[in-house]
Amino acid sequence: MARRILHLLSQRPAFTGSGVSLEAVVRLAAGAGWDQRVVVGVPHDDPHPQVGGLNAGHIQPLAFGTGELCFPLPGMSDVMPYASSRFADLDGEQLRTYRAAWKRHLSEVVRSFRPEVIHTRHIWLLSSLVKDIAPDTPVVNHCHATGLRQMSLCPHLAEEVKRGCARNDRFCVLHAGHAETLVQALGVAPGRVHVIGTGFRQDHFHARGRKPPGPGPNLAYAGKYSHAKGLPQLLDAVQHLAERQPDLVLNVAGDGAGPESEALRRRMADMSPRVVMHGQLSQRSLANLLRRCDVFVLPSFYEGLPLVLIEALACGCRLVCTDLPGLRQGLHAQFDRVLERVPLPRLIGPDVPKPSDLPGFVDALAESVDAALRKPPLGDPAHVMPHLLRPYTWEAVFSRLEQIWGELVESHRPRP
Numbered sequence: 350m351a352r353r354i355l356h357l358l359s360q361r362p363a364f365t366g367s368g369v370s371l372e373a374v375v376r377l378a379a380g381a382g383w384d385q386r387v388v389v390g391v392p393h394d395d396p397h398p399q400v401g402g403l404n405a406g407h408i409q410p411l412a413f414g415t416g417e418l419c420f421p422l423p424g425m426s427d428v429m430p431y432a433s434s435r436f437a438d439l440d441g442e443q444l445r446t447y448r449a450a451w452k453r454h455l456s457e458v459v460r461s462f463r464p465e466v467i468h469t470r471h472i473w474l475l476s477s478l479v480k481d482i483a484p485d486t487p488v489v490n491h492c493h494a495t496g497l498r499q500m501s502l503c504p505h506l507a508e509e510v511k512r513g514c515a516r517n518d519r520f521c522v523l524h525a526g527h528a529e530t531l532v533q534a535l536g537v538a539p540g541r542v543h544v545i546g547t548g549f550r551q552d553h554f555h556a557r558g559r560k561p562p563g564p565g566p567n568l569a570y571a572g573k574y575s576h577a578k579g580l581p582q583l584l585d586a587v588q589h590l591a592e593r594q595p596d597l598v599l600n601v602a603g604d605g606a607g608p609e610s611e612a613l614r615r616r617m618a619d620m621s622p623r624v625v626m627h628g629q630l631s632q633r634s635l636a637n638l639l640r641r642c643d644v645f646v647l648p649s650f651y652e653g654l655p656l657v658l659i660e661a662l663a664c665g666c667r668l669v670c671t672d673l674p675g676l677r678q679g680l681h682a683q684f685d686r687v688l689e690r691v692p693l694p695r696l697i698g699p700d701v702p703k704p705s706d707l708p709g710f711v712d713a714l715a716e717s718v719d720a721a722l723r724k725p726p727l728g729d730p731a732h733v734m735p736h737l738l739r740p741y742t743w744e745a746v747f748s749r750l751e752q753i754w755g756e757l758v759e760s761h762r763p764r765p
Contacts, residue, residue, distance in 0.1 A: 351384040352758055355464035358389045359475040360422060362400045364430050366656050367470050367493045373548060375401025377747040386462045388455060390422045392432065411454045417446050425471055425495040428575035430604040430629055436503050451475050455482050465758045472496030474506065477513025487757035488517040492531055494653030498699040511535055519753055521545045523654035524679030545750055546679065548743035549660045553636045556665035556729040560641050565596020566722050569642040569666065571635060571657050574605030574613040577700035579648030579671065582707060584616060586715040591623060600638055604629040639664035644721045648691065648714055651700035654679035659741045662687055662730055667721040683737055687727060689717040
């Protein structure tokens with residue numbers, strides 16, 4: 350009989366790193382014979398999400414923006430690639446409604462499916478109440494770093510999250526430094542925390558058929574239209590570089606909602622054709638774009654271990670990224686052969702740079718991009734440096750993850 354696992358994600362699948370991770374894990378778990386159900390949050394006008402090729406009847410969405418959940422679906426980042434609420438802005442009644450709706454929804458799914466293990470994503474509110482619904486079912490809590498950031502943005506919710514999530518059985522993190530932070534934040538034993546890393550889809554992200562660059566150098570950025578991602582400073586850096594490289598083009602994949610995103614959208618439109626907005630892309634389309642670019646740039650002020658860097662490298666791009674803790678702790682040292690690190694400005698919040706540091710940061714970012722562009726093409730990383738990519742395939746990540754699931758299922762089965 351197939352083992353039964355229930356996956357939980359409190360936001361839309363496929364639109365963010367945690368959603369991409371969910372998609373990959375569900376797809377591989379299906380191939381490994383697991384019987385699966387998936388619970389996700391969705392906006393009311395997109396009630397039929399697809400996840401990992403599962404039958405639609407195996408996906409149980411909770412809709413926001415209608416009925417008692419009349420507010421937009423809250424996201425784990427303050428700027429999401431779709432219309433969303435910020436947890437920091439939800440009032441007491443909205444938070445009570447949010448908790449109650451998830452408890453009712455989750456209770457029904459648990460009652461009908463009877464999972465042997467639950468895999469929940471993010472150290473946040475939904476994960477904190479799973480043991481209220483299924484106290485005897487083992488729970489794996491996947492930490493993507495954004496929950497830890499939300500604790501600082503929403504201190505009135507932090508203790509609730511810590512107490513609730515600490516009851517979960519195992520925790521999966523991106524790198525060793527991430528594990529140390531989680532142990533301190535939740536007060537859990539280090540033996541309950543497992544470093545599983547992150548992965549990329551080899552069938553999408555590869556350098557085969559890579560097209561030669563256009564008449565000038567092509568840069569790529571993929572992510573939200575957000576100040577926290579460093580997008581305004583990247584646009585500043587591109588303007589500086591254009592004085593030396595008039596054919597330079599920045600390709601932007603992603604989207605955003607709200608005033609901050611709209612202002613960035615207008616600025617990028619004004620910079621056309623130097624900046625090309627491609628919108629929210631599927632993984633296949635993003636890979637096609639990356640194979641047409643020389644350098645991928647991620648100037649973010651806060652990340653866990655950015656999966657998109659590995660995807661871009663697999664497509665043959667050189668990399669430029671802020672010197673994030675996750676890079677130092679989660680990527681092999683040999684990545685320095687292909688990665689230009691930009692020193693972070695001083696931060697006055699989890700992802701808010703000190704304004705006086707930004708001019709120097711823009712200069713350093715422009716210099717790093719210029720340095721990457723002046724280096725020779727990589728060729729196909731899968732052939733030239735396969736050891737760099739091998740640990741970051743989803744197959745490798747899933748193997749580590751499935752071992753945790755299996756151990757929990759066996760340890761909780763009744764003994765004859």
